[in-house]
Amino acid sequence: MEYFTISLNKSNQIYYSGEKINGTVRLKCFERLKIKSISVLLKGEANVAWKIDKLKGKSWIEYVKSKEKYLNKELPILNKRDDSDIYIEPGEHLYQFETSLPEGMPTSFEHQYGRIRYFIKARLEIPWAFDKETIRTFSVVYPYDLNANSNLKLALGTSDKKQFCCGPCKSQPIEAKFNISKGGFVPGEKIICNAFLDNKSSRQVEQIKITLYQRMKFSAKDKSKILVRNISSVSNQSVIGEKKLEKWENVALKIPPVCTTTKGTCKIIDISYEVRLSYKVSGVSLPDTDLCIPIIIGTIPTFSDEILYPSKNYPISFEFSSLNSEPFVDEASERGTNNAEIIENDSINFRPLYPFYTDN
Numbered sequence: 001m002e003y004f005t006i007s008l009n010k011s012n013q014i015y016y017s018g019e020k021i022n023g024t025v026r027l028k029c030f031e032r033l034k035i036k037s038i039s040v041l042l043k044g045e046a047n048v049a050w051k052i053d054k055l056k057g058k059s060w061i062e063y064v065k066s067k068e069k070y071l072n073k074e075l076p077i078l079n080k081r082d083d084s085d086i087y088i089e090p091g092e093h094l095y096q097f098e099t100s101l102p103e104g105m106p107t108s109f110e111h112q113y114g115r116i117r118y119f120i121k122a123r124l125e126i127p128w129a130f131d132k133e134t135i136r137t138f139s140v141v142y143p144y145d146l147n148a149n150s151n152l153k154l155a156l157g158t159s160d161k162k163q164f165c166c167g168p169c170k171s172q173p174i175e176a177k178f179n180i181s182k183g184g185f186v187p188g189e190k191i192i193c194n195a196f197l198d199n200k201s202s203r204q205v206e207q208i209k210i211t212l213y214q215r216m217k218f219s220a221k222d223k224s225k226i227l228v229r230n231i232s233s234v235s236n237q238s239v240i241g242e243k244k245l246e247k248w249e250n251v252a253l254k255i256p257p258v259c260t261t262t263k264g265t266c267k268i269i270d271i272s273y274e275v276r277l278s279y280k281v282s283g284v285s286l287p288d289t290d291l292c293i294p295i296i297i298g299t300i301p302t303f304s305d306e307i308l309y310p311s312k313n314y315p316i317s318f319e320f321s322s323l324n325s326e327p328f329v330d331e332a333s334e335r336g337t338n339n340a341e342i343i344e345n346d347s348i349n350f351r352p353l354y355p356f357y358t359d360n
Contacts, residue, residue, distance in 0.1 A: 115328045155182060
């Protein structure tokens, strides 16, 4: 067999839940081939898996796993009848398929400890020989219109006051205020931030930074694993001397291509985001100086109430995820069946595509 592959009729290979998906199974063989069937299987599921060292470095390790299914649909292409055989003649053959994706499927996501992944597997069943399989991954985005919640258009802010030492040695406070332009964004937009640091102490304030973090919660049975990772950040090189005030205004933090906020669409993987203002005080260690503002990342940007809602006429492209991750620890879901030869499999280096707002 020269090739056995799947092509999708959509150039960007990114789909919204509820959308139709169609494509072509292509194969070319050198000689006449007797087969039982050709079928296409569409699958989508979330998987989480990690290991727990139960004896702190010794040999007892517990593996924690969970799975949630969203799509499992088989489409028959060719089937053998009881009274006749099926032969594929030498040359190229094309087989079309089409189906609708279910509503409510969560956005594609990849991480070492969990992923939400969708793929198509075409299978060529051959009597008295190893079957042939080919696998094509695709990205899914759950549509999240930020205009559905008017509160996401409002500015958000927080403030805090920190002092170090205690009793008669207690310092004057360091007062911090932090605000952002609104609460809802899409990848490609800029978060406009303002920070005010009033250093009334006798110490210097330094290492001032604004960071967008992605918070991930992986759940399996009665266990969970929570991680955060830095998505984007900007630093202020200023050092705020004693009794000095620093204003850091209209700081733009651009959101790269990332997964949308899951908001309950997946029960075992929860993705959320927050913007943090952090700083250090010279000579002392202050716990928890960060000021945090949670935000929502969706797919349709907010528009002012004065603008006629522009439907889908906003400028977007589709970009690969900006985040690199170690491979998921449990790779079983996309392996071929035991009696099948995998001809093509693009899932090994798969990175999801996400909508990316370009009007910035």
